Amino acid sequence: MKTNPEVIYLPITGIKKACRLFSTPFFLYSEKKIRENCRFFFNSFKQYFPDFRPLFAVKANPNPAILRIIQQEGFGFDCSSESELWIVKKIKGHGMHTGNYIVESELRRALTTPNVVLNLDDESMLTKVGQLGMPKTLSFRINPGIVAVTMKSLQTAGPNAKFGVPIERVVASYQKAKQMGVETFGIHMMAGSNILDEKHFYGITSKLLEIVGILKKRTGIQIDFLNIGGGFGVPYQPSERSLDLNLVAKSVRKAFDEQCHRFSLKEPQLFAEPGRYITANAGWLVSQAVVIKNSHKKFIGIDASSNDLPRPSIYGAYHHATVLNKTSKRENVTIVGSICENNDQLATDRLLPKCEIGDIIVLHNAGGHAYAMGHNYNGKTRHAEYLLMNKSNLKCIRRAETIADLFKRCNE
Numbered sequence: 001m002k003t004n005p006e007v008i009y010l011p012i013t014g015i016k017k018a019c020r021l022f023s024t025p026f027f028l029y030s031e032k033k034i035r036e037n038c039r040f041f042f043n044s045f046k047q048y049f050p051d052f053r054p055l056f057a058v059k060a061n062p063n064p065a066i067l068r069i070i071q072q073e074g075f076g077f078d079c080s081s082e083s084e085l086w087i088v089k090k091i092k093g094h095g096m097h098t099g100n101y102i103v104e105s106e107l108r109r110a111l112t113t114p115n116v117v118l119n120l121d122d123e124s125m126l127t128k129v130g131q132l133g134m135p136k137t138l139s140f141r142i143n144p145g146i147v148a149v150t151m152k153s154l155q156t157a158g159p160n161a162k163f164g165v166p167i168e169r170v171v172a173s174y175q176k177a178k179q180m181g182v183e184t185f186g187i188h189m190m191a192g193s194n195i196l197d198e199k200h201f202y203g204i205t206s207k208l209l210e211i212v213g214i215l216k217k218r219t220g221i222q223i224d225f226l227n228i229g230g231g232f233g234v235p236y237q238p239s240e241r242s243l244d245l246n247l248v249a250k251s252v253r254k255a256f257d258e259q260c261h262r263f264s265l266k267e268p269q270l271f272a273e274p275g276r277y278i279t280a281n282a283g284w285l286v287s288q289a290v291v292i293k294n295s296h297k298k299f300i301g302i303d304a305s306s307n308d309l310p311r312p313s314i315y316g317a318y319h320h321a322t323v324l325n326k327t328s329k330r331e332n333v334t335i336v337g338s339i340c341e342n343n344d345q346l347a348t349d350r351l352l353p354k355c356e357i358g359d360i361i362v363l364h365n366a367g368g369h370a371y372a373m374g375h376n377y378n379g380k381t382r383h384a385e386y387l388l389m390n391k392s393n394l395k396c397i398r399r400a401e402t403i404a405d406l407f408k409r410c411n412e
């Protein structure tokens, strides 16, 4: 079986240095890898779309130090909440806000954050937007009914998805927005996350451009920018192959050429909003074995839990695990945390070198939708985040939460 080096890579020297300086568990991010991912992503599209505009999906990793690195690489931001808008304003970023079923305060913040375009999930929101002050530029998120080939819980379009304007309401939604004073329009779709099938991106781009063409034919409305969303997958299992991003960008170009010609369209500017692709393989959760239990099967208890990395407990996601510096005979083990839920199993039934208490266990691909999804169940505190900088220096970019932090908002 071929092993994908993207999955198994570890910045060993940096991890060892961090383990000497800090107590486990912690998240470690590689600045070098984040910058490489940004450049690779940007350049893959730029060769076919000179004015391509990438936006990083803040929800994947909202640490301001990480956002600044990504911003330096020329990215704007995709925001999905008030706090994401807040941090993007603070770092003077630009981008889009894509919410769904949002409260008025979030809408107000989205409308008043400089250089952020509102991307509406539903035409019914137009009334509220009108009351707050119609922006000159507006976008709609479309749900064209396409179901992405990915985990069910990561499908964000299709008849069962709560997101986006259904295709039959697209014309009416744009017409209404135009009547209400919008002058410049965008269009957006996000059909699913962690997609490793290159053909998907051709399909959604073609579909979006077909909608753009029909819209122009029926209403004369021109779409100035087209956002194909995020969802660019990364391999989590060593046996998985990486997404061929050049092929993705080339096929998106093909869709543009075909559909712009078919509908005589002025080419919209291309946006995309990757999250996972930029940070997932640039982050690791570094933990230590604290309890080894021989039960019906062998469990290795670590000092991190699923509150740090919820993906395996929420949707059975796979994260590769490495026991640092061990080459002993392999055995079948399950790596668990200390939360009182049986789904607190971070890596099940893995063949790993025989482990002892104190061994460092690293969970890979923990830089995207990892810390960001974490929680405090069982009163667990959130752990620190460190950045491995370009010259191998380490910087604390978020201190560990304390018990006092947990209770500071409570009154007796």
Ligand SMILES: Cc1ncc(COP(=O)(O)O)c(C=O)c1O
Binding pocket: 057, 059, 060, 078, 098, 190, 192, 193, 194, 229, 230, 231, 232, 273, 274, 275, 276, 277, 368
């Ligand atoms: C609207 C939107 N854009 C972008 C993303 C980023 O997705 P990914 O990290 O799969 O690229 C998401 C993730 O859920 C999303 O909901």
